[in-house]
Amino acid sequence: MIKKKVLNPVRVRQINGGFSFIPHRFIIDGFLASLDQKELLLYLFLILISDRFGISFYSYDSICSLLQMRIDQYIKARDSLIEKDLIAFDGTLFQVLSLPKKRPDRQKSQGPSPVETLIQQTVKGF
Numbered sequence: 773m774i775k776k777k778v779l780n781p782v783r784v785r786q787i788n789g790g791f792s793f794i795p796h797r798f799i800i801d802g803f804l805a806s807l808d809q810k811e812l813l814l815y816l817f818l819i820l821i822s823d824r825f826g827i828s829f830y831s832y833d834s835i836c837s838l839l840q841m842r843i844d845q846y847i848k849a850r851d852s853l854i855e856k857d858l859i860a861f862d863g864t865l866f867q868v869l870s871l872p873k874k875r876p877d878r879q880k881s882q883g884p885s886p887v888e889t890l891i892q893q894t895v896k897g898f
Contacts (some may be wrong), residue, residue, distance in 0.1 A: 777849050792819045798870055806856065806876030810849040813839055826868035865872060 778784060794816075800802055807815060817839055822828040830838075836846050853859045854877060860867040 773872050780888075792822065797872055801871070801875050803809060803858070803876050807851075808852075810841060810845050811856075813841070813847040814846065815853055818859060818866050822866070822868050826866075828866045828868075829864060830866070851877060 778823075806810070814835070817835065818828055819826075821830060832843065834848055835841070836843055839846075841849070850861060854861055857872040857874075858869060860869055
């Protein structure tokens with residue numbers, strides 16, 4: 773069994789001001805593997821900019837500019853995240869939602885992605 777230790781005690785992460793986290797279930801339950809690049813980019817961005825309730829209000833033009841995404845790519849990614857029940861959007865405000873209980877659909881891939889396989893192999897070692 774691997775013993776965990778802090779490698780650099782001066783640089784331990786802390787929550788100061790902002791509040792963002794990604795539950796471990798995001799990887800283990802296949803949510804990561806269910807997103808394409810644009811969906812993942814938008815989802816992680818929304819996590820990073822949201823408050824402790826998951827709320828943010830960046831405009832689409834700011835998001836597209838910061839993420840270097842075309843408007844059609846943004847709309848497709850946003851709508852897909854809504855459909856996958858990962859975010860809510862009322863036309864102005866975004867809310868990153870708690871992960872749904874249902875595992876995501878695996879339509880996009882025929883089996884686990886290379887990243888998911890690597891993570892599963894690593895987790896099995898613990």
